[in-house]
Amino acid sequence: MATDNAKPEMPKPETLKPETKIKITEDAAATGDTAVAYDYWRSGSGRHQVPGIIKCFGARPDFLRQVVDFSNTIHFSEGHLNRRTKEMIASHVSFLNRCPY
Numbered sequence: 001m002a003t004d005n006a007k008p009e010m011p012k013p014e015t016l017k018p019e020t021k022i023k024i025t026e027d028a029a030a031t032g033d034t035a036v037a038y039d040y041w042r043s044g045s046g047r048h049q050v051p052g053i054i055k056c057f058g059a060r061p062d063f064l065r066q067v068v069d070f071s072n073t074i075h076f077s078e079g080h081l082n083r084r085t086k087e088m089i090a091s092h093v094s095f096l097n098r099c100p101y
Contacts, residue, residue, distance in 0.1 A: 025058030037061035041068050 027050050030038050038050050038058070057064035075090065076083050093099075 022056050023059050024052065024055045026055065030058060033061040034058045034064075037064040037068075040065055044068060044072060 025034050027038060030050075038054070041050060041054050041064070042048060054064065054068070057067055075086055081089075
């Protein structure tokens with residue numbers, strides 16, 4: 001008796017919608033301490049749109065500020081690698097992970 005060992009086709013990654021249990025606070029919906037924390041990020045980054053990785057911390061604006069400060073210290077300060085090299089590495093890793101930010 002022959003059996004069919006064909007596996008079902010998986011959807012292509014670009015067609016999958018990521019699901020998260022993390023509450024994302026969008027820019028327009030940010031109020032109070034979250035809006036202040038988003039503005040803190042904006043003032044340090046020079047960018048206007050808050051990226052998703054930062055919005056993940058919108059429910060905890062106190063922690064968001066700590067993450068921003070830590071990130072700026074680790075990623076954007078001079079050290080063994082200059083900022084430009086760190087930015088290129090981060091961009092390449094984001095590309096490999098199909099990450100929009």
